[in-house]
Amino acid sequence: MKRTTLLLVTGLSCLLACAKLENANPGITTSGAHSVLLGQTLQLTAATREATDDGYTWESEDPAIATVDDTGLVTGVSVGETAVKVVGTRSRLAGRHAVVVVGPSAGDAGVDPSQVPYYVAWAGSPHADTTAEAFSHWNEEGMVPTTCARCHSSEGYIDFLGGDGSAPGRVDAPGKTESVVRCETCHDAAASRLTAVTFPSGKEVTGLGAEARCMVCHQGRAAGKDIDAQVADAGVGEDTVSAALGFTNIHYYPAAATLFAAQAAGGYQYAGQVYDTRFRHVPDFDTCNECHDPHSTRVRWDACATCHPGVTDVTQAWNIRQMASRNQDYDGDNDRTEGIYFEIQGLRDRLLATLQRYGAERAQPLCHGNAHPYWFRDGDGDGTCSTAEVVSTNAYKSWTPRLQKAAFNHQLARVDPGAFAHNAKYIIQLLHDSIQSLNGALTTPFDTSLLVRNDPGHFNGASKAARNWDASETVQASCSRCHSGARGYRFFVQYGVGQAVPETANGLECATCHESFAPDYDVFVPARTWLPDGTTVSLPGQDNLCANCHIGRASKATLDTALAAGGAPRFQNVHYMPAAGTREGTLAKAGYEYAGKTYAGRLSHLGGSQCTSCHVPGVSNHTFRIADVWSTRCETCHADQESAEQIRNVHLQDYDGDGNTTELLRAEVDGMAARLLAAMRAVTSNGLCYNGDVNPYFFKDTDKDGTCSATEAVSSNAFAPFTPALVKATHNYQLSRKDKGAWAHNFNYVGQLLFDSVEDLTGAVPVNMVRP
Numbered sequence: 001m002k003r004t005t006l007l008l009v010t011g012l013s014c015l016l017a018c019a020k021l022e023n024a025n026p027g028i029t030t031s032g033a034h035s036v037l038l039g040q041t042l043q044l045t046a047a048t049r050e051a052t053d054d055g056y057t058w059e060s061e062d063p064a065i066a067t068v069d070d071t072g073l074v075t076g077v078s079v080g081e082t083a084v085k086v087v088g089t090r091s092r093l094a095g096r097h098a099v100v101v102v103g104p105s106a107g108d109a110g111v112d113p114s115q116v117p118y119y120v121a122w123a124g125s126p127h128a129d130t131t132a133e134a135f136s137h138w139n140e141e142g143m144v145p146t147t148c149a150r151c152h153s154s155e156g157y158i159d160f161l162g163g164d165g166s167a168p169g170r171v172d173a174p175g176k177t178e179s180v181v182r183c184e185t186c187h188d189a190a191a192s193r194l195t196a197v198t199f200p201s202g203k204e205v206t207g208l209g210a211e212a213r214c215m216v217c218h219q220g221r222a223a224g225k226d227i228d229a230q231v232a233d234a235g236v237g238e239d240t241v242s243a244a245l246g247f248t249n250i251h252y253y254p255a256a257a258t259l260f261a262a263q264a265a266g267g268y269q270y271a272g273q274v275y276d277t278r279f280r281h282v283p284d285f286d287t288c289n290e291c292h293d294p295h296s297t298r299v300r301w302d303a304c305a306t307c308h309p310g311v312t313d314v315t316q317a318w319n320i321r322q323m324a325s326r327n328q329d330y331d332g333d334n335d336r337t338e339g340i341y342f343e344i345q346g347l348r349d350r351l352l353a354t355l356q357r358y359g360a361e362r363a364q365p366l367c368h369g370n371a372h373p374y375w376f377r378d379g380d381g382d383g384t385c386s387t388a389e390v391v392s393t394n395a396y397k398s399w400t401p402r403l404q405k406a407a408f409n410h411q412l413a414r415v416d417p418g419a420f421a422h423n424a425k426y427i428i429q430l431l432h433d434s435i436q437s438l439n440g441a442l443t444t445p446f447d448t449s450l451l452v453r454n455d456p457g458h459f460n461g462a463s464k465a466a467r468n469w470d471a472s473e474t475v476q477a478s479c480s481r482c483h484s485g486a487r488g489y490r491f492f493v494q495y496g497v498g499q500a501v502p503e504t505a506n507g508l509e510c511a512t513c514h515e516s517f518a519p520d521y522d523v524f525v526p527a528r529t530w531l532p533d534g535t536t537v538s539l540p541g542q543d544n545l546c547a548n549c550h551i552g553r554a555s556k557a558t559l560d561t562a563l564a565a566g567g568a569p570r571f572q573n574v575h576y577m578p579a580a581g582t583r584e585g586t587l588a589k590a591g592y593e594y595a596g597k598t599y600a601g602r603l604s605h606l607g608g609s610q611c612t613s614c615h616v617p618g619v620s621n622h623t624f625r626i627a628d629v630w631s632t633r634c635e636t637c638h639a640d641q642e643s644a645e646q647i648r649n650v651h652l653q654d655y656d657g658d659g660n661t662t663e664l665l666r667a668e669v670d671g672m673a674a675r676l677l678a679a680m681r682a683v684t685s686n687g688l689c690y691n692g693d694v695n696p697y698f699f700k701d702t703d704k705d706g707t708c709s710a711t712e713a714v715s716s717n718a719f720a721p722f723t724p725a726l727v728k729a730t731h732n733y734q735l736s737r738k739d740k741g742a743w744a745h746n747f748n749y750v751g752q753l754l755f756d757s758v759e760d761l762t763g764a765v766p767v768n769m770v771r772p
Contacts, residue, residue: 038078125296161188327623600772657671
C-alpha cells in the first residue's frame with residue numbers, strides 16, 4: 001500500500017496547476033515538482049513569455065503548509081495543499097504553482113491515508129473500483145490483452161506512454177486483472193510529461209496540460225476514417241449490403257473525441273459538411289481536470305452552480321442550454337426551452353427511427369439493444385429489441401455504407417453520456433447529418449424541414465469565419481483579431497496588432513466579450529477602436545467592443561496610401577460585415593470618399609445608435625438578430641411594419657432610378673450597386689463580373705454575359721488590370737455587398753458612395769439616380 005498511496009501525490013502538477021496553453025498570452029510559467037515530503041525542499045524556477053523580467057518575487061499562499069525563499073526554494077512545513085505565487089519584477093505578471101506537502105510513512109502498513117491529500121477521494125472514485133466491468137472483465141482470463149491494457153490496467157497505461165522504458169505509442173505486454181487506475185498510473189514521469197495526444201483518426205492535439213492524461217483513454221478506439229476504410233475495402237455503393245461491413249463501436253466514454261470535435265475527427269463527418277471544433281467553455285472550467293475533480297472524477301457541481309443556479313447534479317445539468325441556442329429548435333419538436341441534453345436525445349431518437357425505416361424499406365429490419373453488439377435483427381418488426389432478440393447470434397449483419405456511418409454516430413451520442421456538456425454542437429451536427437443522409441435514401445422520407453444544424457452568427461462554429469484556418473490549424477496574425485475568439489481579440493485591442501493563434505476558434509466563446517460571469521456578467525469594453533489605417537477612435541457605450549471587428553479592414557486612407565505607393569493598382573477588400581464602418585460614415589471613412597463631396601456622419605436613430613441599441617444581446621438571447629427583438633424593441637415606433645426591412649421613413653425618393661419609390665431600402669441599395677457594376681463593366685475592355693462568395697470577388701467576364709460562371713470565378717481568372725478609378729469604385733461596391741445591413745446602418749452614406757462612384761467612372765451625374 002505504501003507505494004500506491006505515496007505515488008498518488010508525486011507529480012501532482014498537471015492535476016492541480018490547471019495548465020493553459022503556454023503561449024496563450026503574456027504570463028509567467030513555472031517549472032519544478034508539485035509535491036514535497038514534510039521537512040524537505042524542492043526548487044522552483046520561473047520564466048516569462050511575451051515580456052521581459054530580470055527577476056522574480058516568490059510568496060507562499062499558506063506559509064503554515066509550505067514556505068518559499070527569494071530563490072524559489074520551497075520547504076514543506078505541514079501536511080496539506082497550498083500554492084506559491086511568483087511575480088515578475090518588471091512585467092508584474094503573475095504565475096501560480098500548486099504544492100502538496102506529503103506526510104511521513106506510518107511504518108510497514110504503508111502510508112497513512114490521513115497523511116496523503118486526496119486519498120479518500122481517489123479511493124471512492126470509479127478509477128479505484130476493482131469490481132467495475134472496466135477492470136474485472138478479464139478476471140477469468142487472468143490478464144488484460146495488449147489491445148485493451150492501455151486503458152484497463154495501470155501497467156498497460158504506463159507501458160503505452162513508455163514509462164516502463166519501452167517504446168511509447170503501443171502496449172508490449174498484457175496487463176494485470178483488477179489493475180485499476182492507481183496512483184502511479186497518472187503520476188508516472190511519462191504521464192507528467194504528456195502534452196500531446198493522438199486520436200484514432202490519426203489527428204494529434206498538442207499544447208495540452210493535465211487533461212492529456214485523461215484523453216489517452218477517453219478518446220474512443222475508432223473514428224470516421226475507419227468506416228471509410230471498411231467501405232473502400234468492401235467496394236460497394238452507399239446502399240448495397242456487404243458482408244465486409246459491420247457495426248463499428250467507437251468505444252465507451254469518448255469524452256475527448258466529443259470535446260475536440262472536428263479537431264479530433266472522432267465522429268463520422270460527412271463529405272461536404274463543415275463541423276465545429278474544440279468546445280470552449282469559460283476560463284478555469286475548460287479542461288477535464290477543471291470541471292471534474294481529478295481524484296474523485298466527480299463534476300464540481302458547486303462551481304457549476306455559480307453560472308447555472310440550482311444545478312447540483314447531472315439531472316439538473318440536463319436542463320442547461322447556452323443563451324444563443326434558445327432561439328434554435330434542433331430536434332424539431334417545437335420546444336426551445338428544454339435543455340440541450342434533450343435536444344440531443346430528440347435528434348438521437350429521430351436518427352434511430354430513420355435507421356429503422358431504412359432497414360424496414362429494404363426488408364432488413366433492425367433494432368437497438370443495450371448489449372453488445374447493440375444492433376440486432378428485429379424479427380417481429382415491432383421497432384424494439386425483445387430479450388430473445390438481444391443475443392449475439394441475432395446480431396444485425398445487413399450493413400450498407402450509409403447505414404454503418406449513421407449507426408456509428410448514433411453510438412457516439414449514446415456512449416458519451418456527457419456529450420451535451422462536452423460539445424453539444426458537434427453531436428447535434430453529426431446526428432443531423434446522419435438523419436439527412438439516411439432520409440435522402442428513403443422511399444417514404446420523414447419531414448426534416450424543422451431540424452436545425454448550426455447556431456447563429458457569432459456562435460456558428462461551422463461557419464467559414466470560424467473554420468477557414470483549419471488546414472493550417474493556426475489563425476494567422478492578420479486574421480486572429482476577429483477569428484480566434486478571446487485570445488486573438490484581446491491581444492489586438494490591447495496592442496493594435498495581431499498574433500498568430502495556434503488553435504482555430506469555434507465561434508466566439510463567452511470570455512471574448514465578458515470579463516466575469518455569474519452573477520454580474522461584466523462586459524469587456526476596450527478603450528478604443530482601431531481603424532484600418534492604424535489610428536484609433538473612442539466610440540460611446542459598448543461600441544468599441546463590436547466595432548473592433550466590424551469596422552472593416554480597408555478605407556479611404558488605406559486606398560490612398562496604396563495608390564500613392566505606385567505599382568499596379570489592385571482591389572482592396574473592405575472585409576466582411578463592416579457595419580460599424582458604415583454607421584460611422586465620414587467619421588471613419590470606411591468607404592472611398594471623393595474629393596469635393598460631402599458625406600453623412602454617424603447614423604442618428606431615435607431608438608439609440610449604438611450597436612446594442614438595435615442588436616440587443618439579452619433580448620435576442622445573444623443571437624443579435626433584429627427579428628428576435630422586433631416585437632419587444634422595434635414595434636413601439638414601427639407598429640405599421642412587420643420587419644426592419646420594410647422601414648423607409650424619410651427616404652422617399654427613387655434613389656436607384658428604377659421608377660419605384662415604395663420598394664425596400666435594401667432594394668434601393670441593390671439597385672444603385674447594380675448601376676455601379678454596370679458602370680464598371682462599361683469602362684473595362686476585357687470584361688468584369690462579380691461573385692461575392694469567391695475571393696478575390698472580381699473576375700474577367702470572358703464570355704461577356706455579365707455573370708461569373710463556375711469556370712470564370714477562380715483565382716487564376718482574377719480581374720486585371722485595375723485602374724485607380726476602378727480600385728475606388730470596386731471598394732465602394734464591395735462595402736455595399738459585404739455590409740448586408742448597410743441600408744439600415746447608414747443608408748445616406750452608402751448611397752452617397754455608390755452615387756459618387758458611378759459619377760466618377762462615367763464622368764457625368766447618373767441619369768435618374770438620386771444622391772441621398
